[in-house]
Every structure is written in C-alpha cells, then in structure tokens.
Amino acid sequence: MCVFVQKAAVDRVLSAFRSICGEDCVSLGEAVREQHGKDESVHKCRPPDVVVFPRCVEEVSSLAKVCHDHNLPIIPFGTGTGLEGGVGAVKGGVCFSLRNMEQILDLHQEDFDVTVEPGVTRKTLNAYLRDTGLWFPVDPGADASLCGMAATSASGTNAVRYGTMRENVMNLEVVLSNGTVIHTAGKGRRPRKTSAGYNLTNLFVGSEGTLGIITKTTLRLYGIPESMVSAVCSFPSVQAAVDSTVQILQAGVPVARIEFLDDVMIDACNKFSSLSYPVTPTLFLEFHGSERSLEEQVATAEEITQSNEGSDFQWAQDAETRNRLWKARHDAWYAAQALRPGCKAYSTDVCVPLSRLPQIIVETKKDLLESRLTGPIAGHVGDGNFHCLMVVDPNDPDELHRVHLFTERLAR
Structure with missing residues (x-):
C-alpha cells in the first residue's frame, strides 16, 4: 500500500x-x-x-x-x-x-436517447438497439466503455457527420471525490439544450477521471440510415487528398466519414489486413442516406476527387465489404505496430485549421525522415485532426529521446 x-x-x-x-x-x-x-x-x-x-x-x-x-x-x-x-x-x-455496472437503462425510442452504466460498451449498446432502428454512431475504433468515451471526450471516424462525445452526451451521473453524487443536467433529465444554468455536462466530458467518476451517461441516438456506401480513393499528393476533402465539405455533401491515410499507413494496412490499395495518400469515405440522396452524394464526391487527380475509386455498398474496409482503418494502430515487430506504438493527436493540414502533414513527414523515425499518419481529416502513430523500441533510450523531441515539435 x-x-x-x-x-x-x-x-x-x-x-x-x-x-x-x-x-x-x-x-x-x-x-x-x-x-x-x-x-x-x-x-x-x-x-x-x-x-x-x-x-x-x-x-x-x-x-x-x-x-x-x-x-x-x-x-x-x-x-x-x-x-x-x-x-x-x-x-x-x-x-x-466499473465493469460490474453494465445495465442499459431508460431507452426512449421516441426521444432518441438512452442512459447506460459504465460497463456498457458501444458495440453492446448498438447490438441492443439493432431492432429499434436506432444506433449510436460515435466510433473511436475500440469497443470502449461509453462512460469512458464520455470521460475522454472520444471522437472517431463518424465525427464529421455526427460529432464527438461532446455533442452527444446529454446528462451525466458523477460521483465526486468526496462521494457526493451529482447529475450534471438534473436527475432524470434529458434536455437537448443547455441554455439554462451552467453547462456542467461538458465540464465533465473530457475530464478524464480528474473531476469525478462517471457512473451513468445519457446519450443521443440516431436513426439507422436507409443506405450506406463506402469508398476508397488514391491521390498523387497529400495536398490533392486534403483539397478534395475541403471541396467535398464546401459542396455541402453530408459525408459521414472521411479519413486520410498517408502512404506509409496505407502500406502498413495493406500488409496487416491483406489489402492491395496503391501505396499513395488515400481517402476512405462513407455516405449515409436514402438511395436517391446517395446517388447525388457519390456523383458529387467522385467528380471532386477526379478534379484533384484522384484515381482507383473503389465503391462498396454491401455491409460485408464496408465492414472489412473500416476494420482495416480501425486496425491502423495494430498495422503500424506490425511494421516493426517487438516495438510499441506511441499515439500523437493534433488538430489544426483544415486549410493548414497539408502543410503540417508535409512538415511532419519531413521531420520524421530527418529524425530517423517511423510514424505512419492517419487522420479524421474532415475536422483537421490527425494521428502520427510513432512506432518505437521501448528498450532504445536514444530512439525514445528522438521520439520525445519529435512529439514536442509536432505539438508546438
């Protein structure tokens, strides 16, 4: 002790x-x-x-x-x-x-919300909701605890369309350090506005266990889209891929997911997930909506990507192919580690205005080469966020030092 x-x-x-x-x-x-x-x-x-x-x-x-x-x-x-x-x-x-607290409570289908305890993971909740026509879309990749996702303000591949946990948590039950139990929006309340009183809910979302223990979270739910279509598109440069992203958003296409993988990361995913995509900067996209709206979204997105020299556009509408595609994206962490067996992955997470994304990615890749470091890049490019997944030998003090200096520069 x-x-x-x-x-x-x-x-x-x-x-x-x-x-x-x-x-x-x-x-x-x-x-x-x-x-x-x-x-x-x-x-x-x-x-x-x-x-x-x-x-x-x-x-x-x-x-x-x-x-x-x-x-x-x-x-x-x-x-x-x-x-x-x-x-x-x-x-x-x-x-x-908190794994023993695993109840799904107070599902209100007509109000599109549900309350869960900390032992409930996002996959468990979506399996429970399967027959209701509803789902919870925040998807950080791992099958994380929903209260843990609230505590860390988790994001994920769907954030460009549905937002992060910060936009999807309506109320929290929290135990403070002295044992006091509070409800950030009022006990049993499920308001969709926060204009009355302090916005305590968003004070605790992202507090990472430093302000209290989250024992219940009330979440927004969404209707399951009628149709979903996924796509992969390769580009000659980072600039071309990000330009396509900006133009797709500017055109008002309600893209559900738009993820960027650099050439190193797509090579790692190819090897790890037995894929055969061109080893160039790549976008993974997904669109949700009705059959008719998807035709328009897909046509607009394809036209924009082609105008930016995008090629090898591959579409997938059946669930099995889409799930395989996104599993490859979610396995990027393990794919990165597999580039150097015996090494560990060290996560970085930065966000810049969308217009500055090409510059910082180019500078980051140059820094990686000069620092003799392995760092494949993947990002939620729709909001200017990316991860450089450092693959490092934890038993090499010199490499650890170079990684530390690199991540300091990256953050600054």
Whole structure:
C-alpha cells in the first residue's frame, strides 16, 4: 500500500471496502492490479495498490468517501482501451473497476436517447438497439466503455457527420471525490439544450477521471440510415487528398466519414489486413442516406476527387465489404505496430485549421525522415485532426529521446 498509510490504517481501509461491496469485489492480487495498471499505450504498467469492483452508484459513492477520508488517489477504469496511459496509478491508490455496472437503462425510442452504466460498451449498446432502428454512431475504433468515451471526450471516424462525445452526451451521473453524487443536467433529465444554468455536462466530458467518476451517461441516438456506401480513393499528393476533402465539405455533401491515410499507413494496412490499395495518400469515405440522396452524394464526391487527380475509386455498398474496409482503418494502430515487430506504438493527436493540414502533414513527414523515425499518419481529416502513430523500441533510450523531441515539435 501507499507508504504513508500505516498497516492499521490499511486494514481499516480494506475492511471498509469489503463491508461496502463484499469480499469478492476487493482485490489485492498482483495479476489483477497489473491488469488495471495499463492500457493499450506504450506506457509501462503502473498498478494500483488495490482494485475494487462496485456494482452500483451507492457503492461507488461509499468507496469514494473512504478514499477521501484517508487521502487515497482514485483511478476510474472502464475497458482499458485507451492509448494515452491515463489509467496508470502513478501515485498508487485505489482503482475503481466499473465493469460490474453494465445495465442499459431508460431507452426512449421516441426521444432518441438512452442512459447506460459504465460497463456498457458501444458495440453492446448498438447490438441492443439493432431492432429499434436506432444506433449510436460515435466510433473511436475500440469497443470502449461509453462512460469512458464520455470521460475522454472520444471522437472517431463518424465525427464529421455526427460529432464527438461532446455533442452527444446529454446528462451525466458523477460521483465526486468526496462521494457526493451529482447529475450534471438534473436527475432524470434529458434536455437537448443547455441554455439554462451552467453547462456542467461538458465540464465533465473530457475530464478524464480528474473531476469525478462517471457512473451513468445519457446519450443521443440516431436513426439507422436507409443506405450506406463506402469508398476508397488514391491521390498523387497529400495536398490533392486534403483539397478534395475541403471541396467535398464546401459542396455541402453530408459525408459521414472521411479519413486520410498517408502512404506509409496505407502500406502498413495493406500488409496487416491483406489489402492491395496503391501505396499513395488515400481517402476512405462513407455516405449515409436514402438511395436517391446517395446517388447525388457519390456523383458529387467522385467528380471532386477526379478534379484533384484522384484515381482507383473503389465503391462498396454491401455491409460485408464496408465492414472489412473500416476494420482495416480501425486496425491502423495494430498495422503500424506490425511494421516493426517487438516495438510499441506511441499515439500523437493534433488538430489544426483544415486549410493548414497539408502543410503540417508535409512538415511532419519531413521531420520524421530527418529524425530517423517511423510514424505512419492517419487522420479524421474532415475536422483537421490527425494521428502520427510513432512506432518505437521501448528498450532504445536514444530512439525514445528522438521520439520525445519529435512529439514536442509536432505539438508546438
């Protein structure tokens, strides 16, 4: 346990935890602690001192009060799919693993909203909604916890059409560090406006567990589109691909997804996912709507891409082909790592005005070459956001130093 807590106090704390949620829901086991001390990132495991598994908000509140009284750090844990090391217990403390809170509550089909607990993932929710004609579109790739997605203000490939978590969370139930339970928009409320009172909901969206533990989130839902069409298009340059993106958005085409992969990333995806796309800057696109509207969207997008020397336009309307295409995009993280077996991927995440995107990508690729680093690029190009996925040998101090200097320059 934390060095400043004496054994008698340790025993009292553990006894209090067990009285709240039961013997089986408190773990000191090394394997369990290590499982909860890391995510998918390059950062080394920083295990907590103890892991608790609350089953309801009342237990979360009571456990938080004990931690508050004994000045113990609290680390909320959802699915561990993060890429930034946010679950590492850098000062020890207590991990609140929320997987046992897995109920889907209060589905209001006519109002297009639903409330879920932290153990519910986005794929679980969409499977539950399948027969209702509704879906939740925010898709960061991983099958993440929806409350965790709220805590990290997750984005994803659909953000250009449907927004990020910030635009899709209507209310949150949050347990503060002292155990107080609050509802950011009022208990049981599902407002679509935030003009009355403080916008507390968006204070907690993106707070990454630093302001409280999210125990329920109320989400906007959408009607499942009548039809979906996906496409892949290759370009001779980054400039041509981004120019196409800007022009498609300016033309008012309601594109659902528009993703950019540079030549290094498309090569990695080809190898990892057994694809055969040209190894050049590439756009992945998707359109949602009625059959008639899709014909117009597709025709406009194809005309714009061709005017920017886009080629090898490949369309896919059947679900199996579309899913395979987007799985390849979502597997980019693992595809990048596979470029250098035994290495780890280190995520970067930057956003600039759309007009500046070609410049920063060109400068980034030049910096990578000069720094002798591997960093394939993929991005939610519709909003000027991209990830340079650094593939690094964690046992090479010189390479780690060069990566650190590079990411500093990239952010600046």
